[in-house]
Structure formats: structure tokens, C-alpha cells
Amino acid sequence: MTTIPVDVRVFVPAEADVATRIKMMSFPTAPGKAADQAFIHSTLGIRYLTFYVSSADETLERLARRA
Numbered sequence: 001m002t003t004i005p006v007d008v009r010v011f012v013p014a015e016a017d018v019a020t021r022i023k024m025m026s027f028p029t030a031p032g033k034a035a036d037q038a039f040i041h042s043t044l045g046i047r048y049l050t051f052y053v054s055s056a057d058e059t060l061e062r063l064a065r066r067a
Contacts, residue, residue: 004030011066013051013059020051 004027011022036042053059 011063013053013062015062022051 007026007028009024011024012019013022014020040048
């Protein structure tokens with residue numbers, strides 16, 4: 001089995017135990033291929049993601065502090 005490095009970041013848009021957690025992963029040594037962007041249905045996987053938060057300003061401030 002081959003092991004490759006992975007970078008994982010977890011974002012939590014609210015300070016609550018029940019807050020949604022967003023996990024983003026990247027593989028620095030395996031960048032992948034460019035996706036076909038011709039149509040929204042051209043490529044498998046998530047293309048758009050929408051989050052509902054109680055305060056965009058507070059959420060952005062929290063993200064900025066964690067960066």
C-alpha cells in the first residue's frame with residue numbers, strides 16, 4: 001500500500017456543539033487533473049456548496065482568527 005501526504009482542515013462556522021463541521025482535504029503530491037467545467041453536470045463531486053449562518057460577519061471573523 002502506498003502512503004501519500006494529506007493536509008486536512010476542519011472549519012466550524014459557529015461556536016456550538018451541534019455546529020456543522022466542514023472538512024477539506026488536499027493531497028500536495030497528488031494534485032489530480034483539471035475538471036471538465038463545460039456544464040454543471042460534466043464532473044462528479046460537489047460543484048457548489050451553500051452554508052446558512054446566523055451572522056456572516058461573525059463567521060468570517062472566526063475563520064480569519066483560525067487562519
